[in-house]
Amino acid sequence: MNLDDLTDLAEKYREAEAGVDREVRVCLAASCQSSGAVPVFDALVAELGDTKPSCKVKGVGCMGLCSAGPLVAVADREADLQGSVLYRDVTADDAEDIVASIDGPPVERLRCPTNQPFFARQQKIVLENAGIIDPDSFKGYVAVGGYSALIRALSEMTPADVLREVTDSGLRGRGGGGYPTGLKWSTVAKMPATQKYVICNADEGDPGAFMDRAILESDPHRVLEGMAIAAYAIGANKAYVYVRAEYPLAVERLQTAIRKAKRSGLLGNKIGDTQFSLEVEIRLGAGAFVCGEETALMASIEGLRGQPRPRPPYPAEAGLWGYPTLINNVETFANIAPIVREGGDWFASIGTERSKGTKVFALAGTITNTGLIEVPMGTSLRDIIEVIGGGIPGGKAFKAVQTGGPSGGCIPAQHLDIAVDYDSLKTLGTMMGSGGMIVMDETSSMVDVARYFMEFCMTESCGKCIPCRTGTQQMHSILDRLAKSQATRAELTLLEELCEVVQATSLCGLGQTAPNPVLSTMRYFRDEYEAKLGEV
């Protein structure tokens, strides 16, 4: 198959749907499903029936504004989310009114304006298809130009060309570390080996982060396409997606996508009639935060306990079963197809000097608009929280935003104007992480939050190295005593020392970053710690 064949195929799929000019899109991602989107979908299908052949009801992926779910969009076939009439908090009883409104005026009582900043201020690259295409439909993905980047890479580019585009794009790992993707790929590509592996890290363990889940549930083919391009560039023929078992819907959609792509010859043997082959297999996680760490993740794929090992050797040299392995996060792979399609320079023109492209953030906590957003790197925190997120509900004051999960830290109000990118957040003692943002209002106690994260790290520590295993336990017990106003000043000093020791001596990222929530809250909310000291 060459590029023209694929274009023809896309054209054919579009023609098959030519009679349909209006779509009723129902968000069937996990969050909207939990708020009752399935009955809404069924009711709309039943209500529409065969009455309007030019209109169809379609299940789609995440539209972003989870707090207003279930969401339903009525749109022209080619329109994006902003160009559609969006309805919020829809119930099955509303189906009649929505169907009646397809050719008439919209149902005002359900409307959710799409010109509000939440939608208008976003720039979508990773999520460009989310909420528009049916994630279970292979045809739907091809019809919007899917797999053309893969075919283009295979038929018109050498692996070195692909590496150059990715390097030029300036893309950095979206899993949190921010390591330059092009550099990582080139390192693996250079390794002499008969066998290499590609792994997609979909073990999204950061509490408060759900970007990977939404991407997999909304556009699974996009991730597979990125993985296939990566495998071609580095010379691998076997790939694994390591997904959390806690995400059953994402697993199901990914399985469907792999099966369909394989049947159409875009995965498996001799992809697109070239010499390139790739087998993709899903591996289920079993509930261990540490398995997000790359060496622990590989141990888990090998059927072992998910315990990390010292690096070097890095996975790029000796990874899965000792072979060179490329590990990237879901969002990183989802960025690849547009980079190959539009070119590395295009991607590099978005974002900041050292952080290119866009980033998907999950907004949660005490914020008006909870959900998923994608903005260019360098957007200020204030824009994200006050403008896009709609600020704090209930007239309360903003206190802090927690970024980077248990490895990150809390940012107070005085730093809200910072432009969000990998490096700026590090200067504040936190990190971008995979993109979870949890907003806290004035009622939150920072000591309590620090205790919460330490409890998390303590229970999730794999137990292999002592600083992490016992250090986090000691820190948790001090924080617990602090929260109950029983700790002494000496213990507070000990806590600070422990932070340094655990940070400097732990084996993997879990232990090395476990003190971050404590250090950052101590840095900005020292008075709260002081106020919690016991009488003695």
Add this chain to the structure above:
Amino acid sequence: MSLQQAKPPLPSDDKRWKLVNATMRRNGYAGHALIETLHSVQDAFGFLDEGSLRFVASSLDLPLSKVYGVATFYHLFALKPKGRHACVVCTGTACYIKGAGGLVERLQERYDINPGETTEDDRLSLLTARCVGACGLAPAIVIDGDVLGKLDSESLIAKLEELT
């Protein structure tokens, strides 16, 4: 030279073992398929008992200690049977900020069980999870596989009481 080992007999004539066997066969009885196999046992039987761990160990030709080590390392594997209903409280950060801790406490009080335990009449298991990825619905609760959101403790208990 490796000899083809005789596969151990199935622990019982329960048909569900065929599902487990199918998983192992699909992966060529390789040791690295251990986690997949344990998932399949737990999907079929609800938990991992000693008999099933022994069976998996000998089928995959792994030491029992290793199988036990893996089964206890991962939070998702249960070595004790669950009750007829399972209530999982998400304790991710967003849910915690929105009061998941209070929900757990209230359930502990009401049913006299700790997270990970099952009521004496076998009716309800209380579990906690680290972020189910439904932060928009915080605090999120998963009752028998269905995710519910934005519940307070009283409406949650009312829902649990309705279960038979």
